[in-house]
Amino acid sequence: MSANILPHLAHRAKRRREVITPEGIALSFTVASRGARAGALILDLVLMFVIGIGVTLLLIWIGGGLFDSGSQNIGGASEFIAVFWTLFWFLLWNGYFMVMEMGPRGATFGKRAAGIRVAARDGGRLTPEAVVARNLLRDIELFLPLIFFLVAPSGEAGLAGIAAAAWFLVFVLFPFFNRDALRAGDLIAGTWVVEAPRVKLADTLSTEGAAREGASTLTGAAYRFGDAELSIYGEYELQTLERVLRDGQPEALESVHAAICRKIGWDPGAGDERAFLEAFYAQLRAKLEGEMRFGKRKADKFS
Structure with a gap:
């Protein structure tokens, strides 16, 4: 039994950090594991897509009702629905992480489920500016590389494609090359993701x-x-x-x-x-x- 527990405790101890806050108070944090962060991201993306699909089906239903009613302003209504959907998806894609992490828990629903949260690396207050900065880089770190690697196998990119792939890999693999599993966004914003105690x-x-x-x-x-x-x-x-x-x-x-x-x-x-x-x-x-x-x-x- 102890042989199975001790390696786990040793690994967790390696992720323990002590920070001196601006007030001179020593606080201990445990850096979240890369697996916990990946799991939280997957949960958040699933939730976002479920919400997106639900709103899309609702708009399709509304649009179908307009066509069935024989309205004279079908073209204008269709444009309004298309604009509304585009604006909704933009706000959901970019605002979900920012709004949730600016909250008192500093965590999205996925992070809460994984027992982790965002915190300032200096032990101070997690500012809105830091949250915005770390999330603005998410597209560059994750989503643009994902789209690129889905398109790149066509072989039309040539040497430029190889250079772009290497550049994107720097961002994708960045958390694996530092002991605190920091994303590039974390490095710029002065944040990290730590374990959140579950004790009430x-x-x-x-x-x-x-x-x-x-x-x-x-x-x-x-x-x-x-x-x-x-x-x-x-x-x-x-x-x-x-x-x-x-x-x-x-x-x-x-x-x-x-x-x-x-x-x-x-x-x-x-x-x-x-x-x-x-x-x-x-x-x-x-x-x-x-x-x-x-x-x-x-x-x-x-x-």
Whole structure:
């Protein structure tokens, strides 16, 4: 049994990376495997094609109804349907990945199913600019080479075709020539794809450390934070703290605990870091959610 598990654990350990965030906090990430990324892409493409086929059949049905009704504006209606289909497919093809990866999870449906997500390589916020940059290169990295290799066997491309094939292969095989499995788009955008913990934070908070009110089950200490202390941080810091609690790395917990204590002026001592952070997380989240109900949002500590 152990002989089968240990190689897997060793391979996963090779994909472990530690990043120092702009706030000076050490975070651990596990780089997603190439197989997981390929599986996520296939799931996303299948989903996109299913949606595309469904909309196409709907438009065909609508167009058929117009012909059957004997409408005098069949030509104009047909042009409108054709334009609508073209625009829809363009938005689906280019917008699906961007919109999903700009969301709070940083992942498409395929990535969620595979348990992976997009993250900034410096440990900071995943910006819309980075998401757009990494996805704009997708056609060059994958779809254009796929079309080319389907057409190239005709033999009409000659030496230019061979040169183009070599150029496209550089992009297609790029993830296999670096230890972090980065696409060219990842390299330009400063992103990578990492494993997303499947543990729900709510379950963790209910079974370990501090409760929502701030009482530690380990030491009995009560952690209650005032509005001024909680107002220092925003949604980005809340998400960072959530990742740290999910991963549960002792070094990261200690580092984040020290950073927050310096910022809010507390000195609770060592040994109860997780309880402190869970209490701070729960109370900060409650505060931010309460403000959002009144239309107030604090993106990060700088806003």
